[in-house]
Amino acid sequence: MGRLVPAVTRALDILELFLDGDGTLTAPDIVRKLQLPRTTVHELVSTLAARQYLVQEPGQPGRYRLGVRPYQLGSRYAEQLDLAAEGREVARAVAETCDETVHVAILEDTDVIYIAKVDSTHAVRMVSAAGRRLPAHCTSVGKMLLASLPEPELDARIPDDAELAGMTENSITDPAALRAHLAAIRARGVAVESRESNPDVSCVAAPVRDRTNRVVAALSVSVPMVRWSEAREAELAELVVKGAADLSERLGHRGRP
Structure with missing residues (x-):
């Protein structure tokens, strides 16, 4: 196995947090659960949101849920x-x-x-x-x-x-x-x-x-x-x-x- 890329690992750790609870999290929630710096979490969440892996919960600024992209990937996996x-x-x-x-x-x-x-x-x-x-x-x-x-x-x-x-x-x-x-x-x-x-x-x-x-x-x-x-x-x-x-x-x- 090759070297794991820390930024990618952290991004995946963030996505996997959404599998538990009610499926929504804030940036402070992620900081607390993963013990990551606030700046790092902000950058990763912003990137994931820009790529439609996360979206902001309507009417709740700063609270996120999974976006459409994970669903599309999961559907393609299921098809195979x-x-x-x-x-x-x-x-x-x-x-x-x-x-x-x-x-x-x-x-x-x-x-x-x-x-x-x-x-x-x-x-x-x-x-x-x-x-x-x-x-x-x-x-x-x-x-x-x-x-x-x-x-x-x-x-x-x-x-x-x-x-x-x-x-x-x-x-x-x-x-x-x-x-x-x-x-x-x-x-x-x-x-x-x-x-x-x-x-x-x-x-x-x-x-x-x-x-x-x-x-x-x-x-x-x-x-x-x-x-x-x-x-x-x-x-x-x-x-x-x-x-x-x-x-x-x-x-x-x-x-x-």
Whole structure:
């Protein structure tokens, strides 16, 4: 890495202050938060305002908020994002941490489509594959995505009289039981699937959000039953939450779980 330019670093520090609070700051606020000289702050703020990175708050002289230029840059960044490519990168990092199989999937109607998969170094027979479609209610990623739907949309996709096909004897096939299960997932923020799509595997998943806070995918870790336990489930739940948050951040989401 080359030498960092102090003036550019300070300008970026100022812009990043606007991510917190109500999104407005005065020059004295910036001086206090960054411990910079008043003259330096005045020059940097004036430059950022001249380039439309900052604008004065209407009716409040001396108080600034972000201008249109950061929005334009963020929009261009969002246009270039590739969920599958970003998902593969994060899935690879998660798999390196736990040495288990990691998936990223999206929801289409009542199925999930796997858009990224990174295999464990252990030989494990899996029913999933990148590009494959499976019933959402039988998988941890699918249940996480279903639980994230608004109630009217969930009702439309899975009505009370829906016929839910099972993949194993442990699959949830009753719509009422599924709704109760999804409510518990919604409350916990993590979905667990125990031998519901594969009789020898359990999975845990967490939601992935985009910059609008919408759930657009889910990330999961799949573990053979020979390595599954309550302690392992808790450990992997923390890992998938972090991995999903990392992927969400790549997609422009600002919040952390």
